[in-house]
Amino acid sequence: MDQSKKPIYLDCHATTPVDPRVAEAMMPYFTEKFGNPHSSGHFYGWEVAEAIEIAREQVAALINAEPEEIFCTSGATEANNTAIKGVARFYREHRNHLVTAVSEHMCVLDSCFQLEREGFDVTYLQVGSDGLLDLEELKAALTDQTILVSIMSVQNEIGTIQPMAKIGAICRERKVFLHTDAAQAVGKIPIDVKQMKIDLLSLTAHKIFGPMGIGALYVGKKPRVRLEPIFSGGGQEKGLRSGTLAPALCVGLGEALRIADEEMLEDAARLGALRDQMWQRLYGAVPGLVLNGSMTNRIGVNLNFSVDGADAESLMAALPGLAVSSGSACSSASDDSSHVLKAIGLSNALAEASLRIGLGRFTTADEVESATKQLVKAITKVRDGRYEIAAAE
Ligand SMILES: *Cc1c(COP(=O)(O)O)cnc(C)c1O
Numbered sequence: 533m534d535q536s537k538k539p540i541y542l543d544c545h546a547t548t549p550v551d552p553r554v555a556e557a558m559m560p561y562f563t564e565k566f567g568n569p570h571s572s573g574h575f576y577g578w579e580v581a582e583a584i585e586i587a588r589e590q591v592a593a594l595i596n597a598e599p600e601e602i603f604c605t606s607g608a609t610e611a612n613n614t615a616i617k618g619v620a621r622f623y624r625e626h627r628n629h630l631v632t633a634v635s636e637h638m639c640v641l642d643s644c645f646q647l648e649r650e651g652f653d654v655t656y657l658q659v660g661s662d663g664l665l666d667l668e669e670l671k672a673a674l675t676d677q678t679i680l681v682s683i684m685s686v687q688n689e690i691g692t693i694q695p696m697a698k699i700g701a702i703c704r705e706r707k708v709f710l711h712t713d714a715a716q717a718v719g720k721i722p723i724d725v726k727q728m729k730i731d732l733l734s735l736t737a738h739k740i741f742g743p744m745g746i747g748a749l750y751v752g753k754k755p756r757v758r759l760e761p762i763f764s765g766g767g768q769e770k771g772l773r774s775g776t777l778a779p780a781l782c783v784g785l786g787e788a789l790r791i792a793d794e795e796m797l798e799d800a801a802r803l804g805a806l807r808d809q810m811w812q813r814l815y816g817a818v819p820g821l822v823l824n825g826s827m828t829n830r831i832g833v834n835l836n837f838s839v840d841g842a843d844a845e846s847l848m849a850a851l852p853g854l855a856v857s858s859g860s861a862c863s864s865a866s867d868d869s870s871h872v873l874k875a876i877g878l879s880n881a882l883a884e885a886s887l888r889i890g891l892g893r894f895t896t897a898d899e900v901e902s903a904t905k906q907l908v909k910a911i912t913k914v915r916d917g918r919y920e921i922a923a924a925e
Contacts, residue, residue, distance in 0.1 A: 539855045540899045544739075544833060544892035545688050545716060546857055550784070551741040551893070557787040558743065561780035569777050570768060580779045587786025591748050594789045595714075595733060596724040603749045603769045604777055604785070608715040609639040610762075611734030611749035612682075614773065615711045616643040618759030619680045619732070620652055629677040633657045633665055634875045635692075636684055637713055641871075644682075653677070661877050662826035663692030671702055680709045685717035685733075689859065689872045689888055690825035691834025693721065700729030709757055715739050715747075719792030720800060720831055725750060731757050737781070741893055742788030746781035749773075795893070803891045804832025806900045810889070811835055817908045820915075824873060824886060835889040838873075838882040842914045847887060850910035854903055859886035 541549070561583065567576025569584050588599040605611045620630060632644055634656045644654045655673045657665055665683065674681070681703050685696050696712060703710040711732035717723055718733075719740035725733055736747035751757050751772070765774025815821055820840035836859075839847060844858035859870035873883035887907075891900070 539853050540903050541855045542889045542891060542895065542899075542903055543855050543857050544890035544895070545888060546890070547738045547744065548741045548892050549894060550738075550743055551788060551791060553791060554742050554784050554787045558780040558784040561783050565779070567779075569779055570766070584777060584779055584782045587782045590786035590790045590793075591735075592750075594723070594793045595718060595735075595750060596726050597733075597750050598753065601750050601753055603751060603772050604782055605734075605747045605749050605773060606745055607738070607747040608637075608713060608734045608736035610773075611736070611747050612637070612639045612711075612713050613643050614749055614759065614762055615732040615734060615751075616640065616680065616682055617647060617762060618772075619709055619711070619757060620647050621650075621760040622758045623679045624652070627677045627679040629653045629655070629675055630680045630682065631655045631657065631670065631673045631678060631708075632682045633659055633684075635659045635663060635687055635872045636682065637688060637715070638871075640682055640684070640713055659692075659875055662829065663687050663690050663872075663876055664829060665694060665699070667695070667698060667702065670699065671706075674702075674706045674708055678706070678708045680711055682711040682713070684713040684715075685723065686714070686721070686831050687825070687872065688716045689870060690836045690876065691716070691831040692825050693717070693829045693831055695829075696723070696728045696730060703731075704729040716831065719789060719796055720833065722796075725752065731755070737785040737788050740788050740792055743781050743784040746778060746785045748785065799893050800832050803893075803895065806895065806897060807832055807835055807889075807891055810900050810904050811837075813904050814907055818911050821911075822882060824878065825876065833891040836873075836886060838878065838886040839911050839914070840882065840885065842885050842911060843881075844885055844887065846914045847885070847910060850914050851906060853906050857888040857890075859883050859888065 565580055567580045569581040571577030588602045591602045592599045648654050657669055659665055683694055683699055686693050700710050709731040712730050713734045715736045718735040731752045733750040738744040761772050763774040768774050822838040824836040848858055859873045869880055869883040
């Protein structure tokens with residue numbers, strides 16, 4: 533496709549482009565610096581191992597962890613699986629209960645479903661129409677059998693920011709480990725694992741302008757968390773994650789987080805203002821739009837709304853100039869409408885008429901302006917049935 537005619541990319545919750553500075557930092561590790569980081573007997577291994585340790589420091593710095601608490605994984609899916617299954621299986625002789633929420637990412641929920649098949653008990657907390665947990669319900673769910681609470685820091689469809697410091701305080705007081713899927717939070721809002729009392733945290737580079745295929749799991753040392761590894765093998769990453777690390781990807785992850793550390797607040801302010809303008813204009817111009825989630829406790833780059841009286845399939849078809857995402861079956865991998873939108877109380881019809889917009893570092897004011905105009909036009913068209921007529925002609 534002619535590059536200039538590509539749709540405007542507003543799907544940054546799905547993935548983000550690699551920042552050119554990140555790509556540049558990665559390049560030498562494909563070619564001249566090609567050693568195996570685990571080759572401890574010569575220079576080729578050393579120079580690459582050293583680069584990985586710098587990346588580990590960069591990741592640790594952004595979340596106020598120690599470098600030795602950072603373990604590289606292939607992404608947030610693997611980090612979530614490792615954290616949840618790893619902790620549950622390690623402590624199974626002592627405790628057998630976990631707590632999570634119905635609005636978690638499928639990789640968290642599916643890990644819990646697997647643990648239920650292995651004999652663990654799991655409590656799935658409900659969330660309100662704003663996507664927030666009820667902290668009293670969380671407290672009431674904890675028992676002397678609870679080993680782990682897993683709650684995402686930022687929801688990937690509706691952008692809800694959970695009060696992690698409050699959740700952390702509750703868990704620490706009850707001596708229950710807290711894991712958070714922070715794939716949509718790290719690099720976008722300040723996260724401090726010490727202040728928030730987070731014991732395990734998952735992140736992924738490709739949501740933060742880094743490459744796909746690399747992420748990290750933070751495993752706290754104080755209090756010490758133990759995990760049963762998922763992979764068997766050479767014992768890399770202190771035995772937690774066997775397999776040769778991908779140095780170029782590790783360097784990319786580190787550089788992405790280094791840049792986020794410097795530019796996050798500035799990006800968030802600019803993009804939050806653009807998102808607010810977009811919603812105000814849409815809401816003012818088109819009747820019957822329903823905001824999914826609430827505008828408070830919501831990440832600034834996210835917008836998710838349903839279009840009463842339309843369906844996402846027609847909407848998406850009427851929006852060839854935009855790359856956005858919908859909560860309906862046609863555009864997602866699963867064959868259900870979004871479990872998250874249902875969890876906040878939407879009907880199937882409204883859940884299937886939803887659009888998710890995710891802004892990112894490279895989104896410009898002009899793009900948001902053009903996208904807003906395209907949305908107003910497309911929604912009006914689809915509502916009037918004019919789109920179907922036009923398409924049929
Ligand atoms: C993208 C995402 C994941 C999965 O991350 P991968 O690195 O693609 O495996 C998990 N959780 C959340 C909240 C996400 O947004």
